[in-house]
Amino acid sequence: MSDGARATFVNVGERTNVTGSAKFRKLIKDERYEDGLAVARQQVENGAQVIDVNMDEGMLDGVDAMRTFLRLIASEPDISRVPVMIDSSKWEVIEEGLKNVQGKAIVNSISLKEGEAAFLGHARKIMRYGAASVVMAFDEDGQADTADRKFEICARSYKLLIDAGFPPEDIIFDPNVFAVATGIEEHDNYAVDFIEATKRIKDNLPHVKVSGGISNISFSFRGNEPVREAMHSVFLYHAIKAGLDMGIVNAGQLAIYDEIEPKLREAVEDVILNRRADGTERLLEIAEQYRGEAGQVTAKDLSWREAPVAERLRHALVKGVTEFIVEDTEEARAKLGRPLHVIEGPLMDGMNIVGDLFGDGKMFLPQVVKSARVMKQSVAYLTPFMEKEKEEQGLEQGKPNGVILMATVKGDVHDIGKNIVGVVLQCNNYEIIDLGVMVPTAKILSEARAHKVDIIGVSGLITPSLDEMRNLASEMKREGFDIPLLIGGATTSRAHTAVKIAPNYDHGVVYVTDASRAVGVAGSLVSEDRRGEYLDGVRDEYVKIRESYEKGAHKTKRISITDARANKPSIDWSAYTPPKPSFTGVKTFRDYDLETLARYIDWTPFFSSWELHGRYPQILDDAKVGEAARGLFDDAQVMLRQIIDDKALTAHGVVGLWPANARGDDIVLYKDESRNEELGVLHCLRQQIAKREGGANYCLADFVAPEETGVADYIGGFAVTSGIGEEEFSNAHDQRHDNYSSILSKALADRLAEAFAEHMHGRVRRELWAYALDEGLTPEQMIKEAYQGIRPAPGYPAQPDHTEKSTLFQLLDPETNAGMALTESFAMTPPASVSGLYFSHPASLYFGVGKIERDQVADYAQRKAMSVTEVEKWLSPILHYDPDKG
Numbered sequence: 001m002s003d004g005a006r007a008t009f010v011n012v013g014e015r016t017n018v019t020g021s022a023k024f025r026k027l028i029k030d031e032r033y034e035d036g037l038a039v040a041r042q043q044v045e046n047g048a049q050v051i052d053v054n055m056d057e058g059m060l061d062g063v064d065a066m067r068t069f070l071r072l073i074a075s076e077p078d079i080s081r082v083p084v085m086i087d088s089s090k091w092e093v094i095e096e097g098l099k100n101v102q103g104k105a106i107v108n109s110i111s112l113k114e115g116e117a118a119f120l121g122h123a124r125k126i127m128r129y130g131a132a133s134v135v136m137a138f139d140e141d142g143q144a145d146t147a148d149r150k151f152e153i154c155a156r157s158y159k160l161l162i163d164a165g166f167p168p169e170d171i172i173f174d175p176n177v178f179a180v181a182t183g184i185e186e187h188d189n190y191a192v193d194f195i196e197a198t199k200r201i202k203d204n205l206p207h208v209k210v211s212g213g214i215s216n217i218s219f220s221f222r223g224n225e226p227v228r229e230a231m232h233s234v235f236l237y238h239a240i241k242a243g244l245d246m247g248i249v250n251a252g253q254l255a256i257y258d259e260i261e262p263k264l265r266e267a268v269e270d271v272i273l274n275r276r277a278d279g280t281e282r283l284l285e286i287a288e289q290y291r292g293e294a295g296q297v298t299a300k301d302l303s304w305r306e307a308p309v310a311e312r313l314r315h316a317l318v319k320g321v322t323e324f325i326v327e328d329t330e331e332a333r334a335k336l337g338r339p340l341h342v343i344e345g346p347l348m349d350g351m352n353i354v355g356d357l358f359g360d361g362k363m364f365l366p367q368v369v370k371s372a373r374v375m376k377q378s379v380a381y382l383t384p385f386m387e388k389e390k391e392e393q394g395l396e397q398g399k400p401n402g403v404i405l406m407a408t409v410k411g412d413v414h415d416i417g418k419n420i421v422g423v424v425l426q427c428n429n430y431e432i433i434d435l436g437v438m439v440p441t442a443k444i445l446s447e448a449r450a451h452k453v454d455i456i457g458v459s460g461l462i463t464p465s466l467d468e469m470r471n472l473a474s475e476m477k478r479e480g481f482d483i484p485l486l487i488g489g490a491t492t493s494r495a496h497t498a499v500k501i502a503p504n505y506d507h508g509v510v511y512v513t514d515a516s517r518a519v520g521v522a523g524s525l526v527s528e529d530r531r532g533e534y535l536d537g538v539r540d541e542y543v544k545i546r547e548s549y550e551k552g553a554h555k556t557k558r559i560s561i562t563d564a565r566a567n568k569p570s571i572d573w574s575a576y577t578p579p580k581p582s583f584t585g586v587k588t589f590r591d592y593d594l595e596t597l598a599r600y601i602d603w604t605p606f607f608s609s610w611e612l613h614g615r616y617p618q619i620l621d622d623a624k625v626g627e628a629a630r631g632l633f634d635d636a637q638v639m640l641r642q643i644i645d646d647k648a649l650t651a652h653g654v655v656g657l658w659p660a661n662a663r664g665d666d667i668v669l670y671k672d673e674s675r676n677e678e679l680g681v682l683h684c685l686r687q688q689i690a691k692r693e694g695g696a697n698y699c700l701a702d703f704v705a706p707e708e709t710g711v712a713d714y715i716g717g718f719a720v721t722s723g724i725g726e727e728e729f730s731n732a733h734d735q736r737h738d739n740y741s742s743i744l745s746k747a748l749a750d751r752l753a754e755a756f757a758e759h760m761h762g763r764v765r766r767e768l769w770a771y772a773l774d775e776g777l778t779p780e781q782m783i784k785e786a787y788q789g790i791r792p793a794p795g796y797p798a799q800p801d802h803t804e805k806s807t808l809f810q811l812l813d814p815e816t817n818a819g820m821a822l823t824e825s826f827a828m829t830p831p832a833s834v835s836g837l838y839f840s841h842p843a844s845l846y847f848g849v850g851k852i853e854r855d856q857v858a859d860y861a862q863r864k865a866m867s868v869t870e871v872e873k874w875l876s877p878i879l880h881y882d883p884d885k886g
Contacts, residue, residue, distance in 0.1 A: 009236075010246035012085060012211070013048025016040050016069075018057045025057055028065055033072055040079045045604070045613070050106065051079070052248065053097070054087035062093040067100050068692055074102035075689050075850040077797055081493060085134070091122060098129040103495065104548050105131040109174065111138035112157060119157070123166050130548040132170035134211060135161070137197070143176050145190065150175040150197035151204075158205045167544070168207035172246070175201065177212040179219035181271045181280040188280070191217060191235055191272045195242045202243030212239070214249035217272075226290040227283070229623045230260045230268045237360075238272065256624060258362050264290060309335060310346040313378070317350030318357070320370025320740075322377055329378045338389070339382035340398050347378055351427050355519065358424075364628035365420065365515055365611040366635075369740045372423045376737040400431040402454040402526035405447060407439035408489075409468035411825020414461035416609055416746050417489060417515075421457070423739050424515040425522060437831075438823060441472045445479060454526050457486035457512070462795060463877050464802055464825035466491060466500065473504035484508035484525045484535070486518075491877070498542035499549050500876075508535045509542075514611055557690040558880050559697070561856040564688045565665070569696040571843055573705050578713040579771035579840055581657040584672070587768070588817040589720075592651040592756065594644045597722065600755035602783045606636065609747050632744075639744055648729045649749055649832075651756055652818035653720035656811055657769060657838075660715040661707035665699050666863060667715055668707065669811065675712070680807055682715070682837070683864050684799060685849045688856060688880070700798055700837070703790075703844040716769060716838030718791070719814035720760055722752035723830025749832035757834040758782055761791050764838055771840045790844045793836035795826070797848035800878050802826035803864075808835055851880035 016039055018025040027036045043051050053073075055065040066086070073079050086097035087108040094107055110122045110133055126133050137144040137153045144150040154173045161171060175197040178190040198210045217235045218228040232249060237257045239247075260268070267286055270279035304315045305324070309331045316325055332342045354371045357363035389395045406422050408415045415437050422432045433451050435443065448456050456476075458469055469487055476485060485505060487497045497511035508525070512518050524534035559567075603616035610632060612625045619629045643649050658679060659670040667682040686699035705711035726749045733742035762782055765772040772788055781787075794804035805826045814820040814835070821829050828835060857879070861871040872883045 009240055009244070010049045012050045012052055012246060012248045013043035014052045014054075014248050015043050016051050017054035017087060018060065019054055028055065028069070029057070029059060033068055036069060037072055037076055037079065040073060041076070042615075044079055044082055045608070045615070048082065050083045050085050050246070052085040052087050052108065055093060056088050056090065062088060062090060063096045066093050066097045070097055070100040070102075071689065071692070074100075075687065075848050077848055077850075086131075094122075095125060098126070098131055101131075104545070105129070106172065107131050107133040109134035109136045111136035112140060112153065113138045113142075115140060116160060120160060120164050123161055123164060127164075127166055127170075130551050132172060134172045134174050137173065137175045144197075145176070145178065145193065147193040147196040147200070150193065151200045154197070154201050155205065158208065168205070169209075169541075169544075171205075171207075172209040172211050173201050173205075174211050174213075177214060177216040179216055180274075181220045181283055183220075183280060188271075189274045191238075192274050195239050198239055198244050199242040209245040210243055211246045212244065212248075214247045221287060224287055224290065227264070227268070227287045230264050230290075231272065233257050233260060233623075234265065234268045234272050256362060256627065257360075259627070261290075310349070313342075313346040314350035314353060317347065317371050317374050318353055318363075320367055320374060322374050325374055325377050326381050329381050333382065333385065338395070339385040340389075340395075342382060343379060344398055347375060348429065351375060351429070355428055364625055365424075366632040366740075367628050368427060368515075369420065369423050369610075369743060370631075372427045373738050373740040375427065376739060380737045401429045402522060403431045403433065403451060404455045404457055404486075404522065405433040405435065405444065405451060405453040406457045406459070407435040407444050408437040409444075409458050409460050409465050409472065410438055410440045411468060411823045411827055412460045412462055412465045413437045413823060413827045413829050413831045414490075415459070415831075416743060416750070417461075418457075418459040419739065419743050419746075420610075421459075421488065421512070421515045421518045423743070424518055428519045428522075430522060441468070441475050444472060445475060445481070448481070448483070453483065455484050455486060455522060456481075457488065459489040460492065461490045462802060462825060462827050463491050463800070464827075464874065465489065466496060466877060467873060468825070470501050470504060473501050473509060476507075477505045481505075482507045484510060484531075486510050486512050486521065488512045488514075488518075495545055495549060496877070498545035502539075502542050503546075508538065510535075510538055558688040558851065558853050559690050561686065561688060561853070561859055564686050564697040564856075565699075567691065567697045568686070568702050569698060569843065571702065571841070573709040573711050576705075576711070576841075578705060578711060579769060580712075581714055581716070581769045582767065584657050584659060584714075586654060586656045586812060586817065589653040589655070589760070590818075592653060592720075594647075594649065594651060594722070594752065597651060597752050597755045597759055598640055598644065600759045600779045600782065601751045602754060602758070603633070603751070605754070606747055606751050607632070609750070635740075635744060636748060639741065640748055643729075643745075643748065643752075648725060648745075649722055649752065650724035651720070651722040651752065652724060652820075653718065653756060653760055654812045654814050654817040655760060655764060655768060656717045657714060657764075658716075658811070659712065660704055661709075661711075661713055662701040662704040663707055664863075665701045667701050667704050669715065673712070680811055682807060683801070683804060683860065685801065685852060685860065685875075686856065687847065687849055688852050689850050698798075698845075698847045700792060700839070703839045703841045714769070714840070716764060716840075717808050717812055717836070718757065718760055718764075718838065719809070719812050719818055719820055719828075719833070719835040720753060720756040721814075721818055721820050721828075721830055721833040722756055723749050723832030724819050726830050726832050746831070749830075753832040753834050757791065757836070761789075761838070762787075765789060765840075769838065769840060785846075788842050789838065789840045790846055791836045791838055792846065793834070796836075798846060800849055801874055803874050805835060808837070849878060851878055853880050 015021045018028055024039050040051055055062040080102050084101050085106040085108045086094050088094050107126050112119050135157050137150045139153045144153050175194055177194055180191050201210055214232055218231040221227045267283045270276045271283050309328055312328050333339055336342055358368050386397055406418055408418055422434055426432055494511045502509040512521055524530045607619055612629050614622050659673055659675055660667055665684050665686055669679040671677045671679045684700040687697040705713035730742045730745045766775050792798040795802040820833050857871055861868045
């Protein structure tokens with residue numbers, strides 16, 4: 001299995017399983033489905049790429065529970081972006097799940113235990129729903145335990161499914177992970193049997209995937225977490241090499257393979273690979289030494305400085321050490337004769353090691369970017385020598401693996417993710433032409449021609465960027481390009497790429513999920529041998545996604561906007577007196593104290609931006625990513641101190657509070673308390689998904705008193721930035737060939753802006769609007785939203801229309817008051833900026849509008865005095881219909 005494939009191991013989160021989580025079971029039994037969604041959301045935030053949903057509990061109506069929960073997931077974009085594994089021992093529950101799930105689902109599971117007729121009957125139904133399925137190595141004679149039995153059952157199942165027309169790429173075999181080291185001799189080879197069966201399945205049954213329940217392997221050592229972590233890590237290390245694609249495993253129970261204490265790793269490996277007859281006894285002997293211990297040993301010294309220079313360079317690259325890089329580079333140049341020999345020798349050797357470790361999941365993104373910093377500083381030192389060689393001797397310099405143009409599309413200003421991908425590709429000897437942000441299509445294409453690039457890669461964070469990417473693909477076709485187009489960024493997805501972008505261009509449109517996938521994708525696209533086959537595979541996959549999308553486009557029922565309004569939440573306005581703010585109008589906050597804001601930083605998203613998934617502070621002690629997280633966190637603290645002490649960034653903000661009332665689904669703002677003259681109108685969207693009995697169809701206007709009640713209500717707005725000086729601070733690092741610090745500075749600026757929004761919301765609640773005078777929440781409680789009121793933002797789930805920022809900016813004038821502006825696509829500049837609205841009503845809550853129908857679009861266009869076509873353009877990602885099909 002290739003290094004790139006190892007990086008694509010899919011982790012299945014199982015905490016939304018009532019049989020495996022007591023907490024989730026209680027929530028569902030108590031019908032607290034909204035709280036159950038929080039469990040699903042946490043799974044995704046912590047890195048689960050599939051969520052397993054199981055409702056098999058004696059006191060539950062499994063069919064109803066599955067239907068309800070999956071419909072709620074469908075209205076939550078941050079959860080529904082990952083596939084759902086529908087898990088049940090009851091076919092009627094599985095089928096109900098298939099009827100209600102959004103996107104392509106995975107069924108867990110079917111098998112031959114009830115015979116071929118039942119097996120194929122279930123398979124055909126799964127096929128009709130366009131789902132994939134886990135197929136257990138289980139037949140009429142029971143579960144398979146040996147490698148031969150596992151493969152025999154899987155091969156038989158494969159033939160039956162293929163003959164029935166089941167797509168092979170939708171088959172996920174589970175060859176059964178059983179516990180080892182149980183003291184029963186017959187169990188000693190279970191891990192080897194699984195690994196061997198996995199390899200035979202992948203070698204002989206084309207296109208299938210292999211999965212397993214990883215934690216089963218260590219069941220004999222429950223209670224001894226360090227040993228269990230080591231067993232999971234060793235087992236995965238060998239199983240993934242054999243072809244394992246996915247598995248159910250707690251990411252918090254994964255040690256780093258290379259960092260398991262050697263004595264423990266050897267003992268575990270003896271058991272997993274069944275290398276010694278006394279393996280179990282030896283592991284039991286040493287296991288107690290690790291109970292309650294970390295099971296890992298680290299040592300820091302400078303003994304590596306005594307090694308030859310080539311080894312020192314490789315060490316510096318792998319460990320990200322810049323302290324000695326110039327002197328070691330000069331020593332290597334003097335020894336090897338030519339600067340190019342240094343680059344193509346020890347430097348590339350070191351970067352190849354980094355690439356291998358990253359691909360194997362033994363090294364993480366912040367560490368890779370640090371390695372790139374070392375490489376850049378070394379190459380920067382060598383560059384003048386290479387230029388002199390070329391000028392004086394005409395010597396040929398090294399060639400890159402390929403040339404890739406990268407840009408953030410027109411109207412969008414966010415580039416952290418793009419920069420990270422660029423760094424990782426540079427680590428793998430690709431030349432990157434980075435055009436920066438807000439790059440129009442014409443410039444992307446002209447620069448691509450000028451530099452004769454092999455690939456174009458574009459990124460975007462805000463939803464209007466999706467249309468820019470679609471336009472770019474169309475223009476590439478019109479102008480006769482024949483190079484691949486890579487798509488990435490927070491708002492993009494494989495489904496959107498397949499359905500909306502790929503049909504506009506014929507020479508390859510490829511969605512890249514994150515930096516860890518970019519190298520494998522680029523390698524396939526620049527290879528003459530692999531490119532055609534790779535793009536054919538992508539096209540076939542996208543055809544299936546489009547077909548699945550067409551089938552499922554109307555699976556989730558939507559109701560008319562009239563019925564949705566009739567089902568809005570019931571609020572007794574006659575019994576409520578809205579709190580009056582301490583002022584109305586606009587108040588500015590210039591040069592805000594950064595020390596204060598730093599106390600409100602939510603560090604969890606900071607780690608996510610570096611592709612380290614887990615909650616802060618627990619992530620710092622995570623068995624798998626803890627070391628990388630701690631190193632990144634320490635670097636962030638040093639830079640944050642520098643930012644504060646040197647005033648490297650400046651924070652400005654503006655807050656507005658105005659008299660307001662709801663008019664239908666709009667919110668009208670007034671100039672003063674007389675409420676005779678309108679100041680502006682905020683237009684809102686309403687959920688149209690069919691809700692179960694008792695569920696309301698929400699709209700933000702519901703949380704403001706309707707004008708017909710005569711109740712005098714209010715609304716607030718804000719715009720804050722911590723990005724004044726961000727570009728200069730970042731560029732200063734780039735000029736020193738320190739892309740790690742450049743990316744880190746932007747990530748910290750973003751976190752300070754979010755912290756500013758959090759802190760200012762607290763001040764609004766306690767002082768400015770003062771509806772929660774005695775709140776007294778800690779920054780941690782505020783981050784967890786343990787307060788009254790909400791601060792939703794245009795462009796986000798409760799109001800997905802970015803054009804509403806225009807009204808907000810007219811009201812607040814943040815250009816004058818805070819040094820902020822909007823691009824033509826309504827992205828805010830500086831990039832480290834946040835804006836939104838304030839609602840104070842105790843019943844106000846966060847929600848997702850979800851997909852909407854034509855009737856609401858027409859109504860919304862009329863209210864905003866815009867054409868339906870223009871509204872459809874801005875709301876394209878949430879339309880429950882295809883505007884191109886009339």
